[in-house]
Amino acid sequence: MNPGSATTHNNLGAALGQMGRISEAIEQLKAALRINPNNIDARNNLAKLEALQRTTPVKSSPNSLNRESLNR
Numbered sequence: 649m650n651p652g653s654a655t656t657h658n659n660l661g662a663a664l665g666q667m668g669r670i671s672e673a674i675e676q677l678k679a680a681l682r683i684n685p686n687n688i689d690a691r692n693n694l695a696k697l698e699a700l701q702r703t704t705p706v707k708s709s710p711n712s713l714n715r716e717s718l719n720r
Contacts, residue, residue: 654684658693662718665697670704673697689719 650656661676674697680690696717 652683654680654687654690656680657683658687658690659720661690661697662693662720665693665718670697670701674701693718 649660657676657680661673661680664670664673664676674694677690677694677697680687681694684690
């Protein structure tokens with residue numbers, strides 16, 4: 649993994665989100681945006697996961713997100 653790549657962090661965040669690991673996914677997406685604040689995919693993925701986190705008080709299940717809902 650290239651720690652300096654916004655794309656790598658976005659892809660990892662999307663994968664973690666699909667696995668239901670929302671908090672870890674959000675951390676990776678924020679890292680992507682620290683590297684490249686203009687990364688639209690990371691910004692959109694972060695917004696989707698933060699909305700999911702607000703509406704799901706319990707730990708989300710891996711099936712709560714489908715592959716098409718997050719951009720890689």
